[in-house]
Amino acid sequence: MKGVKRISTAARLTLISVVICGLIFPLVMTGIGQVALPWQSNGSQVYFENRSIGSELISQNFSAPVFFHPRNNSASGVDPDITLSYATSQIPRIHNATGISESFLNATLQKYRQYTLFFFGTPYVNVLNVNLFLVASYPTIYSPYVQ
Amino acid sequence: MLSLEDLFVVALVWGIVIILAWFLSRYLLTVFTGAKSRLDRFFLPIENFIYFLAGVDSTEKMGWKEYFKALFYLNIAQAVLAFFILMFQQNLPLNPMHYPGMSWSLAFNTVLSFSSNTNLQHYNGETTLSYLSQMSAIQFLQFTSAATGLAAGVAVLRGFAGKAKTIGNFYFDYVRSLTRVLLPLTFVATIVLIALGVPQSLGGYSSIPTLQRDAYEILYKGPIASLVSIMQLGTNGGGYFGANSAYPLQNPTQISDFFEIGLMMFIPTSILFLFGRMVGDNREGRTLFLAAYVIYGIDLLLAFLPATQIGRGMEVRFGSTASVFWTVTTTAFTTGSVNASLSAFNPVVILTGFFGMLIQAAPGGKGVGAMYLLMYIIVTIFLVGLMAGRTPEYLGIKIEGRDVKLAVAAFLTHPIIILVPTVVAFVIGAEKTIGLTTNSIGFTKVFYEYTTAAANNGSDFLGASANTVFFNVTTGVVMWLGRFLPMLFMLAIADSVAIRKRTPSQGLKTGNLSFVIILVVSIFILTVLTFFPFLVLGPILQFLQGFKTGFGGVVLGL
Numbered sequence A: 001m002k003g004v005k006r007i008s009t010a011a012r013l014t015l016i017s018v019v020i021c022g023l024i025f026p027l028v029m030t031g032i033g034q035v036a037l038p039w040q041s042n043g044s045q046v047y048f049e050n051r052s053i054g055s056e057l058i059s060q061n062f063s064a065p066v067f068f069h070p071r072n073n074s075a076s077g078v079d080p081d082i083t084l085s086y087a088t089s090q091i092p093r094i095h096n097a098t099g100i101s102e103s104f105l106n107a108t109l110q111k112y113r114q115y116t117l118f119f120f121g122t123p124y125v126n127v128l129n130v131n132l133f134l135v136a137s138y139p140t141i142y143s144p145y146v147q
Numbered sequence B: 001m002l003s004l005e006d007l008f009v010v011a012l013v014w015g016i017v018i019i020l021a022w023f024l025s026r027y028l029l030t031v032f033t034g035a036k037s038r039l040d041r042f043f044l045p046i047e048n049f050i051y052f053l054a055g056v057d058s059t060e061k062m063g064w065k066e067y068f069k070a071l072f073y074l075n076i077a078q079a080v081l082a083f084f085i086l087m088f089q090q091n092l093p094l095n096p097m098h099y100p101g102m103s104w105s106l107a108f109n110t111v112l113s114f115s116s117n118t119n120l121q122h123y124n125g126e127t128t129l130s131y132l133s134q135m136s137a138i139q140f141l142q143f144t145s146a147a148t149g150l151a152a153g154v155a156v157l158r159g160f161a162g163k164a165k166t167i168g169n170f171y172f173d174y175v176r177s178l179t180r181v182l183l184p185l186t187f188v189a190t191i192v193l194i195a196l197g198v199p200q201s202l203g204g205y206s207s208i209p210t211l212q213r214d215a216y217e218i219l220y221k222g223p224i225a226s227l228v229s230i231m232q233l234g235t236n237g238g239g240y241f242g243a244n245s246a247y248p249l250q251n252p253t254q255i256s257d258f259f260e261i262g263l264m265m266f267i268p269t270s271i272l273f274l275f276g277r278m279v280g281d282n283r284e285g286r287t288l289f290l291a292a293y294v295i296y297g298i299d300l301l302l303a304f305l306p307a308t309q310i311g312r313g314m315e316v317r318f319g320s321t322a323s324v325f326w327t328v329t330t331t332a333f334t335t336g337s338v339n340a341s342l343s344a345f346n347p348v349v350i351l352t353g354f355f356g357m358l359i360q361a362a363p364g365g366k367g368v369g370a371m372y373l374l375m376y377i378i379v380t381i382f383l384v385g386l387m388a389g390r391t392p393e394y395l396g397i398k399i400e401g402r403d404v405k406l407a408v409a410a411f412l413t414h415p416i417i418i419l420v421p422t423v424v425a426f427v428i429g430a431e432k433t434i435g436l437t438t439n440s441i442g443f444t445k446v447f448y449e450y451t452t453a454a455a456n457n458g459s460d461f462l463g464a465s466a467n468t469v470f471f472n473v474t475t476g477v478v479m480w481l482g483r484f485l486p487m488l489f490m491l492a493i494a495d496s497v498a499i500r501k502r503t504p505s506q507g508l509k510t511g512n513l514s515f516v517i518i519l520v521v522s523i524f525i526l527t528v529l530t531f532f533p534f535l536v537l538g539p540i541l542q543f544l545q546g547f548k549t550g551f552g553g554v555v556l557g558l
Helices: A002-036 A084-089 A091-098 A102-111 A127-137 B004-033 B040-054 B064-087 B104-115 B131-161 B170-195 B224-233 B254-279 B282-304 B319-332 B347-359 B368-388 B401-427 B440-454 B469-498 B513-548
Strands: A045-048 A051-055 A081-083 A114-117 A120-126 B205-209 B216-220
Touching: A002 B040, A002 B064, A002 B131, A002 B170, A002 B224, A045 A127, A051 B205, A051 B216, A081 A084, A084 A091, A084 A102, A084 A120, A091 A102, A102 A127, A114 B319, A120 A127, A120 B319, B004 B131, B004 B170, B004 B254, B004 B282, B004 B319, B040 B170, B064 B104, B064 B131, B064 B170, B064 B469, B104 B131, B104 B469, B131 B170, B131 B224, B131 B254, B131 B368, B131 B469, B170 B224, B170 B254, B224 B254, B254 B282, B254 B319, B254 B368, B282 B319, B282 B347, B282 B368, B282 B513, B319 B347, B347 B440, B347 B513, B368 B401, B368 B469, B368 B513, B401 B440, B401 B469, B401 B513, B440 B469, B440 B513
Parallel strands: none
Antiparallel strands: A045 A051, A081 A120, A114 A120, B205 B216
16 A cells, blocks of 8 residues: 555656646746847847848858868867967968958957957857958958858 | 966866855755745745645655655656657657657666766757657756755765754655755756856757858757756756757857856755754864865866867867866766767876766765765774774764675675676677777776766766667666665665764764875775776776877876
């Protein structure tokens, strides 16, 4: 008899737990997120000419020589950032493909430079933000390459 | 070598978490002793309604058998429910991607993994699970397994502290863990994570045309922030994504990275202080805290020894410092979430990961980490008693033969369930079926798999590649044995010491620094001696082979 009681208690407490922790909680959090922080809740999407071009946090496929390229062998496979030194090594290629001056490209990288430990650590840049800045600065050069 | 920057970051995170954990321990004392609190007006009606619906009496004192049965039956029921959700998700709502159900062996492994607080994952969540499965199977078990661990840990501490003369009532501990600890903390953590860029949405996974012509990306929008917050706070570790916290949507920035490290440390650290408060002597809690943090600190120092470069398998935004800090912390607290691919690390870092998981108490998972520390204390006091020729005593309680036998049984559970299946896997050639070679690297990966399973950690090298019937079933069984057997043994000890006569201590003082040193040394000797041959065949051999090929210079940071 005690065994039956224990099973029925376990089953009831399981149902209560799943309703609270597995349904109400995530749904309430989704509601709060969508109302209070909609941009982040929907994936921090970046807009170009009034349409979403994907998340700022996710690496994009940049293969044309006119863009800075990501480095897709890291842990997540969608690492949106590259180290400053890797970005700098791409400057001659972009200069040759677009004619944009190397000093402008360098200045762009400096403008978007971040550090892995806030003020120190390894400097790096977000590839999408840097490329977006180039597209905005030289729309005629880049128009054949963007969609 | 540990640079000044590394030291600064670690000290900052430690400082903040330890101070907050100290205050949390004060709150936890009222929660678990049932002392009157101003929050009762809000929480008591909810809790009483839950007790009413479940038909339980939360005031009845339970013996260890009763406490364990209540805990175990509940975990079985929860695992069964989650098993059916995972297997039949295609027939259930909230599956906009129309993902099919899991195979029986994968669902079996997944529910044993999440209900045991391990969160070993032989699948990639974003391409396998529906929204309902992520919420009502994964997040659900992350909450309940955290509450179970917290309840069992607190019950053991309560028994040793002796004030209550009982280990308590499981339903009281479980329900209060949820309503007063996990849900409120997770609520705050979820909002912070959303603000830092972790999505919380049910909008489906869409393919978006990106900036360059003819390029697309899939944006995995889901209920991610609520899952990540409980997975870290509950030291669960199982991610929304296969890549876990390396995936930017689960861990977007350095701030979110350090915040998530803090979340994993928060509750286990406060439990160590809670013990002192329960005993009524903060020095006893300080002993647990210092022993755990000395070992954790040694692991960190060792892990920072080799110069780790940002390379393959590491996310640029975290750099090497945050990646190493995370990897040591996630194993020390048996969380198991990862923010870089383990293959990216030097064997020395992996070795410190092994230490964290083999010890399980430095500081270990919430609740159970402190429980394991008490296990080590009993064994240590027994050994010291033998050497000094005195009756072993702890907190004025005479430690009897039965206590030592049970503590040793809890200790030996771990080597048996790690080493036996590791050997079996190689004997039957299971490593070849998942593309591993029989060398030090292959050995490290399989040994790590069973260690992470037994320690209820969940970080791993193999991931979805280990989705075979052999690995699914064996690691599944190991996870449950590693979870529930030590709990059973420790509850049995705690229940008998709860009512045992206490006399002012004649023997070894346990509230001082010299005992901390004895404890740390004895923990290292006990675990390292037990596992040494296996560590030699795995990460140590890998390290030495690296030396031979000229890798040694990099290893030592020369």
